[in-house]
Amino acid sequence: MGNQPLIVLSEDSQRTSGRDAQSMNITAGKAVAESVRTTLGPKGMDKMLVDNSGNVVVTNDGVTILKEMDIEHPAANMIVEVAETQEDEVGDGTTTSVVIAGELLAKAEDLLDQDIHATILAQGYRQAAGKAKEVLEDMAIDVGAEDTEELEQIAATAMTGKGAETAKDTLSSLVVRAVQTVADDDGIDTDNVKIETSVGGSVSESELIEGVIVNKERVHDNMPYYKEDANIALLDTAIEVKETELDAEINVTDPDQLQQFLDQEEKQLQEMVDQLKAVGADVVFCQKGIDDMAQHFLAEEGILAVRRAKKSDMKRLARATGGRVVSNVDDITEDDLGFAGSVGEKDIAGDSRIFVEDVEEAKSVTLVLRGGTEHVVDEVERAIDDSLGVVRVTLEDGKVLPGGGAPETELALELRDYADTVGGREQLAIEAFADAIDVIPRTLAENAGLDPIDSLVELRSEHSSGNQTFGLDAYTGDVVDMQADGVVEPLRVKTQAVESATEAAVMILRIDDVIAAGDLKGGSTDDDGDDEMPPGGGMGGGMGGMGGMGGMGGAM
The missing domain is CATH 1.10.560.10 (GroEL-like equatorial domain)
Structure with a gap:
């Protein structure tokens, strides 16, 4: 060589x-x-x-x-x-x-x-x-699942030092109740505790709803605001006329044919609504869309309907009400319906939401967190997340320090x-x-x-x-x-x-060896498009690409 x-x-x-x-x-x-x-x-x-x-x-x-x-x-x-x-x-x-x-x-x-x-x-x-x-x-x-007071102390400890500290006694009680409510034979899944935030009021006004709050409104103004002792249908299919799977072209030669076509669509929608009415549904939560004409028919029947509900909300509704999510309106039966003592549209700080409450055995609950500003609410939410985690872990392990x-x-x-x-x-x-x-x-x-x-x-x-x-x-x-x-x-x-x-x-x-490719230096790009050396000399000397805090430049 x-x-x-x-x-x-x-x-x-x-x-x-x-x-x-x-x-x-x-x-x-x-x-x-x-x-x-x-x-x-x-x-x-x-x-x-x-x-x-x-x-x-x-x-x-x-x-x-x-x-x-x-x-x-x-x-x-x-x-x-x-x-x-x-x-x-x-x-x-x-x-x-x-x-x-x-x-x-x-x-x-x-x-x-x-x-x-x-x-x-x-x-x-x-x-x-x-x-x-x-x-x-x-x-x-050792701590037992029935030691509510000790569990509240654990929840309060997790909140200490965070934005929720001013109302930690109230919030820790809510957290423990929430976790104890959603616990079942399969364990504790804190995903069943939904957190809803609302800017307005004080942190101490936060509350626990034993049921589900869906961040949606009624789809039609003529629908009832409130339903008592409601049978609830849960659908993950649209209440709309099904489109043909193949590309089809329909030639209409006179107005009567068009009217027949529209009448047929209307009849299909009416049949869907009739089916829901026949099984006794008072409230319908639909994961997909609801046709305008179907909305009209549902309102006429006095059914409260919500469209485009999140998949996570549908799971919580099924868990809370005991209902089953159905994929085809024609197949729905009375046994598929869930039940809640009350379903109604209410305002939280100016936002309309659907409250599903008074369920027989709430295995899904909602924590409504309030605070004076958005930053306060966000920090309270983070504190509650921590508290939910520690209470869950304590109930699973039964041991504290x-x-x-x-x-x-x-x-x-x-x-x-x-x-x-x-x-x-x-x-x-x-x-x-x-x-x-x-x-x-x-x-x-x-x-x-x-x-x-x-x-x-x-x-x-x-x-x-x-x-x-x-x-x-x-x-x-x-x-x-x-x-x-x-x-x-x-x-x-x-x-x-x-x-x-x-x-x-x-x-x-x-x-004992760091080998970095050229594009991993962590440097910034100047106006010419050339890489500049990062502060500290890249991988070779010191911090390299510790980048700072987002838009705060090199604050680190």
Whole structure:
């Protein structure tokens, strides 16, 4: 070869390897964690996110912040996935999981600087995570499905620090009632709790409707507004004249033929309406269209009809009323009809909606959330989503932990003792894991304006004395019994957060080579159409494409 260099990658590709690659990825992960860290806890601050269109989101919900941010760096996206997994699995604890992942990376960086190999770190972190799960399960407190008061405390804890906090007692009661109502032998599907938002009024005026609210109006003004003791027909077919499947051309030679053709169509529509009337339907929900003439016939028969209802609404209606969705009007029977004590069109903040209430056994319910502004309503909705998730998980698992940093303080103490029993360099990794877990009580104290060192010392002192349930009261600054104060959260929130954070940190630490194609630099395009180098030197040096928050430029 004559000592000619062998070029494997294209000129546009960038490669970063060894310690530089690890450092770059760790920096990206830490930056993501730092961006949400100040939102943790009851005294956490909010973030304002503005996208390119000028739409504004004000929230302190970790997963919402990370989704709204325009993150391009691949390692940073791994941390975002931690939050998304936490949201999907549990519904709460997204900020906790991300902050732990960021701190695990920060502690690992110190050990890498001391020439501890990444593989040893990964092994130590995995051992620590396994031990942490055991410790948390030993700490867990049993909760039964009938413990409504404790379930309400769990729901209220999930709302604390969010926009719903002012009315958390009212809302937590609504959430628990909603979840208990939709629970059945197959488990709990929170999709059966529909959330309707309404701008106007206060958060405390929110209510639970044991039934379904359909965001539609009657299709004809002459139809009744209200039906009592209503038999409900659910159709996923149109009440219209069926079109021919083949392309057909009809030649009309005189007006009488046209009239006959129109009369025949009218007769078909009349027969459909007659069939609905014959089986005793008082209300019709149609997933597709309703012909104008059919609307007239339905109104004449005093039937309240709704068209183009969403598929999800049809499922909820079937579940709530006991009806069956029918695909052909000719096949409908009396047994297919659902029943509700009342169906009526009502106004919510100027919007007309159909309320289906007073059902015999409401296995589908609707939460109507109110608030003074759109931003308030949106944040309340996010808080309710979290609360629904934690109540569901608690009912499924039947185990909870005290809040206020109590589990993390106990974990850190137990892991330090465990590290002494482990030989080799993994001991250092387990100790680093214990230090990283301490970030949660420390951050809770910082966000509450307290001295984090004093708070940690007091917490450790109580836990060393055997008071496992003692945590930090962010409002008073005292270390108190969290279980007695009713500050509890599901066991799965913590175990999932630790597992997800550990897996993400280990995956990032094991990467020692980053090879990026030219179009993955994360740079912007200038007026000439040429790629500019991103801030930080692309993949090769630092954050690369952390992109900022949508329309906020490079705010990161």
